[in-house]
Amino acid sequence: MTATVLSPETPRLHVPVSSEQVLKLTRYQLREYLRSRRFVALLAIVLAVGAILTAIVAHFRGGIVTTNLAFYGSLWGGGVAIPIVLSAVFFGGDAIAGEFQNKTGYFLMGLPVRRATVYVGKFIAAYLASAAMVLLFLAILLANGAYYFGSAALPWQLALSLLLSLLYLAAVLGATFLFSSLFKTSAYGFVLTAILFLFGFSLLQDVLVDLAKVEPWMIISYASSTIGGVFGSNINWGLFGVKTVSTMMVGRISVTTVSWTAGIGEGIVIMIAYLVITALAGLVLFEREEFN
Amino acid sequence: MAPPSIETTDLTKTFGSFTALESLSLSISGTKCVGFLGPNGAGKTTTLKLLTDMIFPTRGGCSINGYSVQTDRKKALADAGVLIETPEIYPSLTPNEALEMVADLRGVPPAERRPRIRTVLSEVKMLDWADQKVGRMSKGMKQRINIAAALVHDPAVLLLDEPSTGLDPRGMAEVRSIVRDLKKSQRLIFMSSHILSEVTDVCDEVALVNHGKLLFYDTLENVTSRFSDGHSSVDVSLARPLDGGVVPPSIAALPGVLSVNALDTKRLRIRFSGGAAGQEKLLETLVGLKIGVIGMADSESALEEVYLSQISRGD
Structure with missing residues (x-):
């Protein structure tokens, strides 16, 4: 057989540019999420969490429902992490690993689409599906708030907290996509994200503060504390955390405790850093991963 | 283009x-x-x-x-x-x-x-x-x-x-x-x-x-052809079973025919030389024998033989 040297010819079809393909992939992936069982399961979980919180508020009315600021501070500030982490795990845990494990990647990778396009399209779709869950959780709380406080104006802190929550969601998803790219088995990504974001980072934060006596600025759970922190009386807007040392007597023993309050600016920087570093690291891994 | x-x-x-x-x-x-x-x-x-x-x-x-x-x-x-x-x-x-x-x-x-x-x-x-x-x-x-x-x-x-x-x-x-x-x-x-x-x-x-x-x-x-020393194989289909299931000796004696095997009572595999011209001649002769020839196709075994010989050489 003779070797024929061929010059490239313009392809017959105009393959959409990558940004167009990102939007198209986002649309199809979102459709896949919305039809999935996991979406229904997560919907049920968020509704159940909302129902439990509604019951708790109804039961301990006096303690929680003093002002609408305290109400949203307790319930939104303290509870939104649950739908954020769960939806990130549900939608992002197997976003990349699943392409290898379930062999759906073989369907996508034969198309004239860059891997980065697939990654970004999936990320946006997972973000939108997760954000829908966060907004559902907010809707439940708003319904409760309307019941207890009537037409009283919503505290502006709630809007800021919502924005911080949506940023935190992006950061958690970044990490989830990193873990999903790291493993070819979906379960590892699910478990690692859930453990780290539900317990691991908080535990690590406590260890750093209590034992190492340092500001845990490198821990994302510290940054996410700003979501509830904005409802406090003294908001730290800065880029640095505030250290609080308190001493109390336990019997005859004097116990000194140290705590750190993250600044809003600091929290935003940490969350953006997590998002950028983990999402890019995940992308680099996905770009290098082979379909074996 | x-x-x-x-x-x-x-x-x-x-x-x-x-x-x-x-x-x-x-x-x-x-x-x-x-x-x-x-x-x-x-x-x-x-x-x-x-x-x-x-x-x-x-x-x-x-x-x-x-x-x-x-x-x-x-x-x-x-x-x-x-x-x-x-x-x-x-x-x-x-x-x-x-x-x-x-x-x-x-x-x-x-x-x-x-x-x-x-x-x-x-x-x-x-x-x-x-x-x-x-x-x-x-x-x-x-x-x-x-x-x-x-x-x-x-x-x-x-x-x-x-x-x-x-x-x-x-x-x-x-x-x-x-x-x-x-x-x-x-x-x-x-x-x-x-x-x-x-x-x-x-x-x-x-x-x-x-x-x-x-x-x-x-x-x-x-x-x-390159890997079979210029020999070819064809599978011949018959309308009716061979008499007694035995390949008529007259086929093996035909010019260019190297071997004849019965794949079953109604199919023969014939190895022959002479390329396309040899195959044409073979078909003519077989039809003339009135043994019920209804089809002739390149044998699937030709590629198989090449495949096996080349693979085993590599092993």
Whole structure:
């Protein structure tokens, strides 16, 4: 057989540019999420969490429902992490690993689409599906708030907290996509994200503060504390955390405790850093991963 | 317009200390069907994955239609239809939706999508299932949709990795029939397989790999004649069983005939010399013997003999 040297010819079809393909992939992936069982399961979980919180508020009315600021501070500030982490795990845990494990990647990778396009399209779709869950959780709380406080104006802190929550969601998803790219088995990504974001980072934060006596600025759970922190009386807007040392007597023993309050600016920087570093690291891994 | 092409240059892939593919240099152009043969683990799927950028070469590179797969993936795959292993389609999608997604991402104009999807679903006989969820379908049905997905943009190049693998005999026959039909429309089909009858049936040229090395690439005719000392084999079908099931000695005595074997009571395999002219003469003589000859076809065993001799030489 003779070797024929061929010059490239313009392809017959105009393959959409990558940004167009990102939007198209986002649309199809979102459709896949919305039809999935996991979406229904997560919907049920968020509704159940909302129902439990509604019951708790109804039961301990006096303690929680003093002002609408305290109400949203307790319930939104303290509870939104649950739908954020769960939806990130549900939608992002197997976003990349699943392409290898379930062999759906073989369907996508034969198309004239860059891997980065697939990654970004999936990320946006997972973000939108997760954000829908966060907004559902907010809707439940708003319904409760309307019941207890009537037409009283919503505290502006709630809007800021919502924005911080949506940023935190992006950061958690970044990490989830990193873990999903790291493993070819979906379960590892699910478990690692859930453990780290539900317990691991908080535990690590406590260890750093209590034992190492340092500001845990490198821990994302510290940054996410700003979501509830904005409802406090003294908001730290800065880029640095505030250290609080308190001493109390336990019997005859004097116990000194140290705590750190993250600044809003600091929290935003940490969350953006997590998002950028983990999402890019995940992308680099996905770009290098082979379909074996 | 330049003919469709596939080219690999010094294409090498190692996994740790294992060399899956070694210095494969292959240049294929024009509209034809090329069978990529080799035993399991020979490097067939590795080659196809390298050609689609699913894995990355350790050395060398490859191109489709003149575009490097490694540096210009989008253009290289723009006019190629791909079926590697048995891909899974997102289970909640219907064939219509899955193909819509593929067509959309490939840039098939919106006005052409629906009729095009309908055509390819019809070609793979899945039109009746167009709106059912893929997740509920059998492996064979999914494979047909995968073939439809590879065809939806009417590509000039088709890369098929053992397309009938895992299918039942009927499914295999249908896939073979689909590939045969695809040959009629001007395309370059590069199809890996270890089913020799499939290759004999649908391919014009064959490339054989073993242990990651290319053993030969040539037309089917040249391969069988080159490696069989100029001898050919044909299978002869008879309308009625042989008398007593015994091959008439007169056939073995015919000029040019080297051997005759009864495959069953109504089929003979005859090995002969003399090429096409010898075959013509043989057919004439056999008809003259009035033993009920109703058909003569190139023996599937010709390629099998070449295959086995070349593979065993490499082992």
